[in-house]
Amino acid sequence: MLVSMAKVHVIGHRRQLDDVLTFLHQRQALHLIDVTDDADVRLPPLRADQDQVREIEELRYLKARIDAVLGLVPQPPPPDRGPDATGADDLDVLRAQLEEVGPRLEELVRRRDDLTNELDVLPRYLSSLRGLMPLVPEMTDFTGYDTTALLVDSRSAEVLGELNVSLAGILGANFEVISDHVGPDTIGAVLVFPKGRAAEIRSLLGREQLTQVRLPVRFRGMPFREAISAMERRLTELPGEIEVTDAEIDEVVRPLGYWSACRAHLVDRLDQLDAVAHLGATLHTFVISGWVPESELASLPDDLVREIGPEVVVEQPPVAETDQPPVLMRNPAPARPFQFLVGLLGLPKYGTIDPTRLMALFLPFFFGIMLGDVAYGVLLLVLSYLGHRAVRDRSAVGRDLTIVLMMSAGWATLWGIVYGEFFGDLGHRLWGWEPIWINREEAIEPLLVFALAIGAAHVVLGLVLGGVQAIRARNRHVLSERVAMLVSLIGLFLIVGVAADALPSGVVPPAAAAVAVGLAVLIALGGPMGALLGPLELIGTVGNVLSYLRLAAIGLASVYLARVANELGAAAPLAFGIIVAALFHALNLALGAFSPTIQSLRLHYVEFFDKFHETGGEAFRPFGADDAASDRNVR
Numbered sequence: 001m002l003v004s005m006a007k008v009h010v011i012g013h014r015r016q017l018d019d020v021l022t023f024l025h026q027r028q029a030l031h032l033i034d035v036t037d038d039a040d041v042r043l044p045p046l047r048a049d050q051d052q053v054r055e056i057e058e059l060r061y062l063k064a065r066i067d068a069v070l071g072l073v074p075q076p077p078p079p080d081r082g083p084d085a086t087g088a089d090d091l092d093v094l095r096a097q098l099e100e101v102g103p104r105l106e107e108l109v110r111r112r113d114d115l116t117n118e119l120d121v122l123p124r125y126l127s128s129l130r131g132l133m134p135l136v137p138e139m140t141d142f143t144g145y146d147t148t149a150l151l152v153d154s155r156s157a158e159v160l161g162e163l164n165v166s167l168a169g170i171l172g173a174n175f176e177v178i179s180d181h182v183g184p185d186t187i188g189a190v191l192v193f194p195k196g197r198a199a200e201i202r203s204l205l206g207r208e209q210l211t212q213v214r215l216p217v218r219f220r221g222m223p224f225r226e227a228i229s230a231m232e233r234r235l236t237e238l239p240g241e242i243e244v245t246d247a248e249i250d251e252v253v254r255p256l257g258y259w260s261a262c263r264a265h266l267v268d269r270l271d272q273l274d275a276v277a278h279l280g281a282t283l284h285t286f287v288i289s290g291w292v293p294e295s296e297l298a299s300l301p302d303d304l305v306r307e308i309g310p311e312v313v314v315e316q317p318p319v320a321e322t323d324q325p326p327v328l329m330r331n332p333a334p335a336r337p338f339q340f341l342v343g344l345l346g347l348p349k350y351g352t353i354d355p356t357r358l359m360a361l362f363l364p365f366f367f368g369i370m371l372g373d374v375a376y377g378v379l380l381l382v383l384s385y386l387g388h389r390a391v392r393d394r395s396a397v398g399r400d401l402t403i404v405l406m407m408s409a410g411w412a413t414l415w416g417i418v419y420g421e422f423f424g425d426l427g428h429r430l431w432g433w434e435p436i437w438i439n440r441e442e443a444i445e446p447l448l449v450f451a452l453a454i455g456a457a458h459v460v461l462g463l464v465l466g467g468v469q470a471i472r473a474r475n476r477h478v479l480s481e482r483v484a485m486l487v488s489l490i491g492l493f494l495i496v497g498v499a500a501d502a503l504p505s506g507v508v509p510p511a512a513a514a515v516a517v518g519l520a521v522l523i524a525l526g527g528p529m530g531a532l533l534g535p536l537e538l539i540g541t542v543g544n545v546l547s548y549l550r551l552a553a554i555g556l557a558s559v560y561l562a563r564v565a566n567e568l569g570a571a572a573p574l575a576f577g578i579i580v581a582a583l584f585h586a587l588n589l590a591l592g593a594f595s596p597t598i599q600s601l602r603l604h605y606v607e608f609f610d611k612f613h614e615t616g617g618e619a620f621r622p623f624g625a626d627d628a629a630s631d632r633n634v635r
Helices: 015-028 048-071 088-139 158-171 197-208 224-278 300-307 338-343 355-371 373-389 398-418 428-432 444-473 476-499 507-526 526-570 574-611 628-634
Strands: 003-013 144-151 175-182 186-196 285-293 313-316
Touching: 003 526, 015 224, 015 285, 015 373, 048 088, 048 186, 048 224, 088 224, 088 285, 088 373, 158 175, 158 186, 158 197, 186 197, 224 285, 338 355, 338 398, 355 373, 355 398, 355 444, 355 526, 355 574, 373 398, 373 428, 398 574, 428 526, 444 526, 444 574, 476 507, 476 526, 507 526, 526 574
Parallel strands: none
Antiparallel strands: 003 285, 003 313, 144 186, 175 186
């Protein structure tokens, strides 16, 4: 449900402003209104003075510097001092520490990154050089010559022949190219050439786009054998150097829990200074305008007087029609995870109906009707529970979705008992398990009628809620539309009942009259285009009801796929049959988790919500709460 909001003005002397802002920031119950957006406050906005501007700039610089330095370390230290203990003297200490410790920490982290990168790349160099080693002994008699190593894709082996021709044109016979396969798809080549011609050779290789094996800087100029030995020694040294560097970083970072506490103080103080621009003020007084939950209204004035003094006054001005209170959604624990799904379309407008509890009731119910298998339901319940344990502390969205899936899996298990399904018809094959109600494979017509009945009830409920909301908003036009649509639908339902021999034929005349009257009202309400829009709207609503046939269709698809899995498993040899059946059932379970969820959401978003759900609400964001806390309030 949506929490009722009250508009308040907090009025006090300018000398008390900082204390009031600190109190409200810690209270986290007031949603600020910009003074220029509040017609009840005819005061100019309060401008920050020069001292406050300088303080804002300094605090933002310090916060950015702390973020930059602490962002270098994988695990910033926890705060070891409360934010309330941080004052101007502490900020001076913080500034000095940033100047002293920051460069040292940056240097250590950069060194560790270099060592880690070296540890990653050296094995690749060693692999290439070891592949070239069989070619190296042939070079032992060369003096006054330089070498370079190349790696060529086997499919481009002809490039070595072209290289020989180009080298002959530059060096005559004064060079050697030694090549051989160093891998299944790679040819290694060692090029020997006079040291004085290195620049020409590099230019030629660049034009030919040949890949040279370039050693790290510390190993360049070494003979291949010596470079390999040096790299192997370096690989044994690197873990120790990384460990020493980590210890040095830890020694620098460990005392910096103070920084985290200072950062929390900086954020709080910046929030308060930024809030100044939203306030109204005269030379001696200030006015803070905002929204609070009505449950906070009774205690807020007394708490302000107790903490600040009797000079601070809380007024409750009347709420104008143009005011748009923020939206705070609070629902019982079982329904709370569904607030996220409702919010995907946008928050409901303040004063309208919160559909969260209705979605919590119907969405798992629809899911269960579609999946409806004991084995699938239990498996999905176990998987969603394991997923919930894995993500509940890391992602609020993941926590909510896994709870929704667990509830849906529970309904799928219950409907599986009703349908008598355990991996499709496997329960019947093994234990003679019979359905409590119907066998979905055989009783297709009752299943379709059941789906249509649910659709009719759900759509009618949406229209009724739309009418209730129109009464609240005193919107006669919308109310007339909803009533006319309900009358038309009831008439159509009665006619369908007569056609199905469920009602006597004497019902037809009043039912037809109801359809005619409802349609006439819809046409009249549609204005100049009513003759077209009225019938289309009625047809669209009937189409909404027919859309609930997917409750039966998705379920039947799952039943038939499970039957195919069982028949294939029974037709194959035992071990192979179990594997085949397990694969098909796994596929069916994956589809059973995905498709019913999507279709249940669609039935709510398209067929149900559009009858009454109005979006456009602004989330309640209390002054002093971070975004995550505000999101939790909405959820």
